[in-house]
Amino acid sequence: LIMNHVNDETGMVAVIIPAAGEGRRFGAGQPKQLTDLCGWPILAHTLSRFDQTVAVDRVVLTVPYGRIKQVREEVVEPYGFTKPCVVIEGGKTRQESVYEGFLALEEDVDLIVVHDGVRPLVRPSTIESVIAEAREHGAAIAAVPVRDTLKRVRDGVIQTTLPRDEIWQAQTPQAFLRPILAEAMAAAWREGFQGTDEAALVERTGHPVRVYHGTADNIKITSPEDLVLAEALIGATAEGNHH
Amino acid sequence: LIMNHVNDETGMVAVIIPAAGEGRRFGAGQPKQLTDLCGWPILAHTLSRFDQTVAVDRVVLTVPYGRIKQVREEVVEPYGFTKPCVVIEGGKTRQESVYEGFLALEEDVDLIVVHDGVRPLVRPSTIESVIAEAREHGAAIAAVPVRDTLKRVRDGVIQTTLPRDEIWQAQTPQAFLRPILAEAMAAAWREGFQGTDEAALVERTGHPVRVYHGTADNIKITSPEDLVLAEALIGATAEGNHH
Numbered sequence: 220l221i222m223n224h225v226n227d228e229t230g231m232v233a234v235i236i237p238a239a240g241e242g243r244r245f246g247a248g249q250p251k252q253l254t255d256l257c258g259w260p261i262l263a264h265t266l267s268r269f270d271q272t273v274a275v276d277r278v279v280l281t282v283p284y285g286r287i288k289q290v291r292e293e294v295v296e297p298y299g300f301t302k303p304c305v306v307i308e309g310g311k312t313r314q315e316s317v318y319e320g321f322l323a324l325e326e327d328v329d330l331i332v333v334h335d336g337v338r339p340l341v342r343p344s345t346i347e348s349v350i351a352e353a354r355e356h357g358a359a360i361a362a363v364p365v366r367d368t369l370k371r372v373r374d375g376v377i378q379t380t381l382p383r384d385e386i387w388q389a390q391t392p393q394a395f396l397r398p399i400l401a402e403a404m405a406a407a408w409r410e411g412f413q414g415t416d417e418a419a420l421v422e423r424t425g426h427p428v429r430v431y432h433g434t435a436d437n438i439k440i441t442s443p444e445d446l447v448l449a450e451a452l453i454g455a456t457a458e459g460n461h462h
Numbered sequence: 463l464i465m466n467h468v469n470d471e472t473g474m475v476a477v478i479i480p481a482a483g484e485g486r487r488f489g490a491g492q493p494k495q496l497t498d499l500c501g502w503p504i505l506a507h508t509l510s511r512f513d514q515t516v517a518v519d520r521v522v523l524t525v526p527y528g529r530i531k532q533v534r535e536e537v538v539e540p541y542g543f544t545k546p547c548v549v550i551e552g553g554k555t556r557q558e559s560v561y562e563g564f565l566a567l568e569e570d571v572d573l574i575v576v577h578d579g580v581r582p583l584v585r586p587s588t589i590e591s592v593i594a595e596a597r598e599h600g601a602a603i604a605a606v607p608v609r610d611t612l613k614r615v616r617d618g619v620i621q622t623t624l625p626r627d628e629i630w631q632a633q634t635p636q637a638f639l640r641p642i643l644a645e646a647m648a649a650a651w652r653e654g655f656q657g658t659d660e661a662a663l664v665e666r667t668g669h670p671v672r673v674y675h676g677t678a679d680n681i682k683i684t685s686p687e688d689l690v691l692a693e694a695l696i697g698a699t700a701e702g703n704h705h
Binding site for chain 1: 603605608609610611612613614615616618619620621622623624626628629630631632657658659661662665670671672673678679684685686687690691694695698
């Protein structure tokens with residue numbers, strides 16, 4: 220079903236990859252999405268996963284101010300990716316960057332995927348599944364059930380333990396039919412709402428967002444420890460994109 | 463202040479380390495707490511951290527049925543630990559194991575620390591701080607603020623995004639003045655309550671539980687990926703307990 224995705228009945232599928240953070244605290248003097256991971260920049264791994272995904276037609280990368288040329292030369296061009304990839308400058312926040320990406324989409328795109336630039340281990344099968352869910356239901360994200368015990372804390376004192384069995388950790392990809400994301404972004408701008416993901420914007424509009432049970436290895440690289448883990452995971456699966 | 467902890471004004475401090483899980487899914491045919499981590503069983507690392515902590519006087523390990531001799535020979539004896547360590551069989555659940563540990567405590571223990579056997583990277587400074595908080599306030603745990611976006615999910619649909627700034631991920635150590643933990647365990651038994659940590663038991667009794675801001679590297683090893691990360695973290699800090 221998913222592998223037979225064809226683009227003549229439905230519109231094009233584009234992925235917006237916000238990668239505009241300068242990530243200066245990560246060290247090494249360059250944005251963390253350009254940091255080396257097993258021989259490739261992190262962002263090139265991410266791009267590769269979407270390049271391998273049949274259901275994805277196009278890619279929009281949003282990068283830090285002044286980095287377009289560098290990202291083209293170091294991420295987009297060297298690895299033989301085949302899907303069209305537009306590189307633009309992002310905004311000051313993730314939400315602004317996704318909006319900039321949205322403005323760069325052609326009119327024939329009717330389904331939009333958003334994916335963190337620093338989640339390089341996402342599986343193409345996860346991307347396909349989230350797209351299929353969004354195609355059917357309008358909005359879907361990858362997520363995993365939390366394993367930790369979570370507490371609501373105020374002024375250094377536990378208020379309550381959260382009911383773990385209903386709580387999921389949101390990941391990306393997150394996918395939306397175009398009018399649903401457009402309406403959600405417009406409402407967020409109008410009302411000054413900043414979300415930590417795109418689903419939060421859509422939830423506010425009342426449109427149901429489906430959850431696809433992803434995999435725990437789809438980690439977000441935000442610290443040097445995460446980078447070490449990502450290296451180990453790539454080594455362990457022996458599914459590297461290269462070699 | 464903390465380093466000057468003396469035991470003549472207050473009672474003894476004991477740590478109960480539940481390590482009774484068989485962890486068969488972890489692979490390798492033995493409990494995960496006995497799995498090798500940089501040359502030592504995971505549980506020996508954990509024990510070492512408490513052995514290094516000035517404020518801790520005694521240790522109670524609860525281990526799987528039939529494993530007492532093995533744990534004594536492979537974990538407790540080979541590494542030159544100096545604090546008294548009792549090894550007993552645990553129960554069917556974590557909560558039961560902690561209760562078994564509690565029953566094994568001498569009467570002069572007035573402050574009890576509980577710590578996961580598979581959190582081998584805990585820092586002695588964290589243990590000291592949690593003990594100091596519990597000494598002053600009666601109950602305290604280590605925890606870190608969540609970084610992920612969390613969703614409440616029902617029937618595969620997002621109900622809401624949780625307010626991230628108030629949510630913390632509970633860790634261990636968790637420390638309690640003896641009567642507070644005793645009352646909480648008794649209430650849980652009486653009312654058939656199963657908690658995912660000891661703080662949850664105390665919270666139900668209404669006694670405030672303080673939160674000490676711990677460190678993200680105090681990970682719980684529950685999957686092979688966690689083991690890889692733990693190895694990397696030990697290597698990165700170059701603070702290994704041995705070599």
